[in-house]
Amino acid sequence: MPALRILVTGASGFLGGYVQSAVRAAGHESLTTACRSGDAAVDLTAPGIAAALAQALRPDVVLHLAAMSRLADCERDASRARAVNAAAAEALAERFGARLLAVSTDLVFDGRHAPYGALDPVAPLSVYGLSKAEGEERARAHGARIVRLPLLFGPDPHGRGASASLRATLQQGQVASLFPNEYRTPLHAADAAAALVELVVDPAGPGLLHLAGPERVSRWELGRRFAARHGLRLDLLQPVECLDPLRPRDVSLRGDVLVTRSLDAMLADG
Numbered sequence: 001m002p003a004l005r006i007l008v009t010g011a012s013g014f015l016g017g018y019v020q021s022a023v024r025a026a027g028h029e030s031l032t033t034a035c036r037s038g039d040a041a042v043d044l045t046a047p048g049i050a051a052a053l054a055q056a057l058r059p060d061v062v063l064h065l066a067a068m069s070r071l072a073d074c075e076r077d078a079s080r081a082r083a084v085n086a087a088a089a090e091a092l093a094e095r096f097g098a099r100l101l102a103v104s105t106d107l108v109f110d111g112r113h114a115p116y117g118a119l120d121p122v123a124p125l126s127v128y129g130l131s132k133a134e135g136e137e138r139a140r141a142h143g144a145r146i147v148r149l150p151l152l153f154g155p156d157p158h159g160r161g162a163s164a165s166l167r168a169t170l171q172q173g174q175v176a177s178l179f180p181n182e183y184r185t186p187l188h189a190a191d192a193a194a195a196l197v198e199l200v201v202d203p204a205g206p207g208l209l210h211l212a213g214p215e216r217v218s219r220w221e222l223g224r225r226f227a228a229r230h231g232l233r234l235d236l237l238q239p240v241e242c243l244d245p246l247r248p249r250d251v252s253l254r255g256d257v258l259v260t261r262s263l264d265a266m267l268a269d270g
């Protein structure tokens with residue numbers, strides 16, 4: 001395949017760094033945008049931005065990662081969450097159609113009917129999940145493609161992601177509370193990024209699919225296995241039941257893409 005110009009939105013985010021590396025590793029050119037950095041630093045909610053990006057950067061395909069991704073931020077400002085997670089996704093889809101692959105989340109589900117396949121009905125509990133589900137629908141109406149991701153982990157210089165934040169907490173000698181009653185299918189961000197690059201370069205690929213990690217585990221089990229593998233202090237881990245009505249209890253995904261590494265191999269790389 002000839003090298004493509006791949007525009008990565010949200011390039012400064014946790015997943016964005018992994019995606020940029022995966023784009024280069026696959027022999028393509030990575031063009032980047034984020035709010036405050038990248039080849040073009042833009043607010044994707046501004047009018048006319050999709051056309052301006054198309055003209056300035058001339059991407060062949062677009063991997064749309066940018067999002068208001070923290071649950072609490074979305075609850076605090078639902079209209080901003082809808083603007084970033086739904087309206088901006090639609091604006092990009094209007095411009096790029098099937099050349100846009102937008103990522104979504106397992107949190108579009110309510111956690112009562114896991115494991116979830118890509119065609120199962122969404123039922124979000126939080127503003128974040130709702131805004132992402134709306135973004136999926138509005139982007140798909142213009143022919144864009146959607147990949148739902150599970151909880152991601154992996155090293156991060158800013159302590160973002162499920163494992164880097166746990167590592168930072170334990171290394172500071174602080175207690176880490178982990179939910180034994182929240183189940184996910186976690187995936188290393190590097191594996192997610194490699195799969196996303198394979199998918200984005202094929203605009204004829206499926207319109208909606210799930211990328212899932214290799215095992216269904218609770219947040220508690222994930223944290224314990226990660227900490228044990230890296231010689232971190234297990235005595236600082238504390239199981240705490242999740243009572244938050246905004247957090248679904250089991251959003252394990254049935255994956256549509258083969259992930260070859262085991263969870264233990266991913267955690268070793270964590």
Ligand SMILES: NC(=O)c1ccc[n+]([C@@H]2O[C@H](COP(=O)([O-])OP(=O)(O)OC[C@H]3O[C@@H](n4cnc5c(N)ncnc54)[C@H](OP(=O)(O)O)[C@@H]3O)[C@@H](O)[C@H]2O)c1
Pocket residue numbers: 009010011012013014015016033034035036037042043044045064065066067068069070084103104105106132149150151152153160161162
């Ligand atoms: N991390 C996970 O576990 C996980 C799980 C499932 C799905 N996802 C999805 O994966 C994607 C990436 O997540 P992440 O964890 O990498 O997120 P993140 O670390 O919060 O990064 C968000 C990115 O979006 C950019 N952004 C936010 N608002 C913007 C706006 N109005 N205009 C332009 N750029 C904007 C940010 O730019 P600045 O840095 O300049 O503000 C940043 O680059 C998101 O769509 C998220 O919903 C993530």
